[in-house]
Amino acid sequence: MIAFAITAAVAMGMYLIFTAGSGNIGYWSLSELIAAVGLGVVTGAVTKEFLCHRHEYRMANPLRFLLIPVYVIGPFFLEMMKANLDVAYRVLTMKIRPGIIRVKSGMKTDLGAFMLANSITLTPGTITVDIDEATNDLFIHNINLPEGDEEKEFFTGEELFALANLPAWIRRIAE
Amino acid sequence: MIVEALILLCLVIGVAFNALGVLGLLRFPDLYTRMHATTKATTFGSIFTSAAVVVYGAWIFLATGDSQFLTLLIHALIAIVALAFTNAVSSHALARAAHKSGILPHPAVVDRLAEVKP
Amino acid sequence: MTVIWEPLPYWYPAVAALVVLIGASTIRLVKGPTPADRAVAVDAVNTLVIASMVLLAVIYRQIIFVDIAIVYAVLSYVSTLYIAKYLGGEM
Incomplete structure (x- = not known):
């Protein structure tokens, strides 16, 4: 569950960085925000075993x-x-x-x-x-x-x- | 005016280091020393030419507030990160493969890796 | 909202210099005594192509060029890793 959440958050953040400047809610358009959430959930579900295959969550600490x-x-x-x-x-x-x-x-x-x-x-x-x-x-x-x-x-x-x-x-x- | 000079400076530094990297690729005597030139100098030079684009995007974004230039800035930054990361890893992979395939550093004073894995 | 892309004259000589450098790297690509030397030359050419693509995005006023440069960087990385695997005899 933690692996899924971390992977989904990373994927969503990457998508939002790539599409910054597309609209005017913050810097994003509504359709890009919906696409970010949808793609983040799908990516997290498919690839959670790749990003966190050791199940060590030390790097999830924002200070690091x-x-x-x-x-x-x-x-x-x-x-x-x-x-x-x-x-x-x-x-x-x-x-x-x-x-x-x-x-x-x-x-x-x-x-x-x-x-x-x-x-x-x-x-x-x-x-x-x-x-x-x-x-x-x-x-x-x-x-x-x-x-x-x-x-x-x-x-x-x-x-x-x-x-x-x-x-x-x-x-x-x-x- | 100052920003234009900054962009010009970034471009000059970038092209100069790229030129030094290619010159090293042509002049150095063996594979590993050539790799020194290409990996370090071309990565650094390309980071600076892309940094010129980042400065340009930031300048016009702050002047006009057009979000198109924010996109240009962020994507150029991502290109810089991708460039630095992929160059370091791929040069390491090439050096390892070359040493495995039997290309030894030709002018070399010591080779500890060949002693461990003959 | 119309956009004014400032016409800056010095992007052109920078790209021209990078193209000359790409041409110079191909000397090593042709001459290189071993396959690994050629792979190193291809790596250098890839880096220079990415750098010139980012500059061409400003000249042609197309942001999509930068995206293409990112995709090119990742694809050339994968191809270099495969060449390295082949040279190291792991394939």
Whole structure:
């Protein structure tokens, strides 16, 4: 029942976002509001087992999912800016020293590992190549490994980010 | 006037980073380094060119109150979110598949993944 | 209610530059030594096509172009995932 309600609410919200600006009840027309309710109920009934297949409702807490835009606009965008200046420098000078390293992520949930992997892909000098699904360890291709770092067996997530502590943010959101 | 300059700035930054990404795609020596260029630089550049459209939509919506421009703004924002999310995931999938199919990083100082899964 | 879409001259050179970049990416698409290189080039072309579609929506004054860009983004994502599965030997 909770799974159905959450899925229906998410689907309805998505539909309302897509059709904003269609009329003058708020920003919606009456027919779009009726269609949103109808489609939300149908989508919730059909796909409730996909969105909530673990039956964990931790992410339904508004404090958690409203933190995601704050995270994306604030620390994540800063790191992304630095990443792109770094890539621009590497493209123009071709000073590269690539290698694949292993990072202990320390994430306990799938969503945490997923968000950390995507954040790593879009931030300085690193893309995620593979995830060890048993331990949530990440294998990361680093474009410019500092001298001597190829001897290290493991890295921690915090060592990859210079400007902001992204793993702590992700832990706050997802765990 | 200021808004027009802001739109122009967004477009210039976006096109410049897209150009750097494509240049990296053409210049870098192996698959993984090329992926660095395409994933990061083209995603960032496309976010900025779409942000120009978002700024334009917000500007005219606030000036005229026409809800058509609210639709333009929101849909451009959704396009940005879809772009950033799908690019990160698909580049990860491609890198994983390439490493599985036996393409090793050619100039590389260390490869921990090949040690774990030979 | 008539709408005035302000004629801004600088959308055109931006789209022209993106089209030139799409052309440049196809060099890697033709040259790429391995299939994975070609897949990466296709991914870059997809991203640039989405960016230019969002700009074309303003030039041609059609909001539906942005919706098409969203659908294109999702479909190209699915196709890239299938190409990746095929390259990784899981299919």
